[in-house]
Amino acid sequence: MIKIFEKRKIWYGISLAIMLIGLGFAIAFKGLNFGIDFKGGTILTFNMGEQVNQDKVQEVEKVISDFTKKYSARETNNTEIELIIQTGAIETEQVKELKTKVKEEFNLGDDYLVQEENISGSIGSELTRKAFIASILSCIAIAIYIAVRFEFEFGVAAIVALIHDLLITLSVYAILRIRINSPFIAAVMTILGYSMNDTIVIFDRIRENKKKLGKVETGELINSSISQTMRRSIYTSLSTLLTIMMMVILVPGIRELTVPLIIGIITGTYSSIFIASPIWATLRDKKDKKNPKAQYGKKKKTSEA
The missing domain is CATH 1.20.1640.10 (Multidrug efflux transporter AcrB transmembrane domain)
Structure with a gap:
């Protein structure tokens, strides 16, 4: 026993x-490491138009790092990468610039942006x-x-x-x-x-x-x-x-x-x-x-x- x-x-x-x-x-x-659902922020999901691996995620991160350091990027399925930016880490105009740069850097089509969602801190x-x-x-x-x-x-x-x-x-x-x-x-x-x-x-x-x-x-x-x-x-x-x-x-x-x-x-x-x-x-x-x-x-x- x-x-x-x-x-x-x-x-x-x-x-x-x-x-x-x-x-x-x-x-x-x-x-604790509270995410966007609790702190608020912006979610961007990009359709990369090809198979996504960790190397591709790192390439996207290099582009993002020019705009802000308060973010996280991950692969969500075979062809998409999700970007989460904390509230206050980037201005609205910079978000537009970021989307444009990602599109141009990776030669993406017009349907490159799968999702864009803003969650407020409240x-x-x-x-x-x-x-x-x-x-x-x-x-x-x-x-x-x-x-x-x-x-x-x-x-x-x-x-x-x-x-x-x-x-x-x-x-x-x-x-x-x-x-x-x-x-x-x-x-x-x-x-x-x-x-x-x-x-x-x-x-x-x-x-x-x-x-x-x-x-x-x-x-x-x-x-x-x-x-x-x-x-x-x-x-x-x-x-x-x-x-x-x-x-x-x-x-x-x-x-x-x-x-x-x-x-x-x-x-x-x-x-x-x-x-x-x-x-x-x-x-x-x-x-x-x-x-x-x-x-x-x-x-x-x-x-x-």
Whole structure:
């Protein structure tokens, strides 16, 4: 049997270390790497009229660098390159000059401009606010569901695990300086649901084993329940990860959605196994100490007459 509960301080320490490193990177770089969806800016998509590779992207970047340094360029499909320019990095007239120079430099046709979109900073602020509200409401709804289906301590442990998943994901983004755009919000909502599903499976097994095993130590109850469900959790996560990784390799245009999903699924599986249940046990033990008559999962000693 795997000793999950007894080594809980190690699991907590690993998570805390990643969060602190992420915080350090965020402070060093003055915040997370928010993309155009949050900060605002201009998106230009050019049809290059031929197969696009990294060398072609670099050639386009040389042209762009004459106008601004605050940009990003990437290949979106076989023949197109997407350019993202931050708000305030370039004037409107310069955008027109940039488009003209790209067209002339690469001898592009009249249909060279596939997309031109401007996003204001106010829209980005609104998106940030709504994303935060959506995350909070999701956590509250999940806590209520868990508390009703199981008990209050399970609900609190589940919410702590979800906050853990979100903070770890943001920490990885801060460390790797991955850009955060609107697809990240969709990924976060998916991550919360996936992680919660995995956590509920373990919580349900804890409840079942409580009835089967009777009065056992809380640590033994958790270790037994996690050992019985760990293979299922790992296999489910691996099968999902393999599918998403294939999408990352074969469909580069949706990496802003698939990359956070990969990070979140790994984090969610970790928190379901190593974070949620130990936190529930800690909360339950504290409650039992305050109310000894309502022991739950604790072995009682009997005296002989």
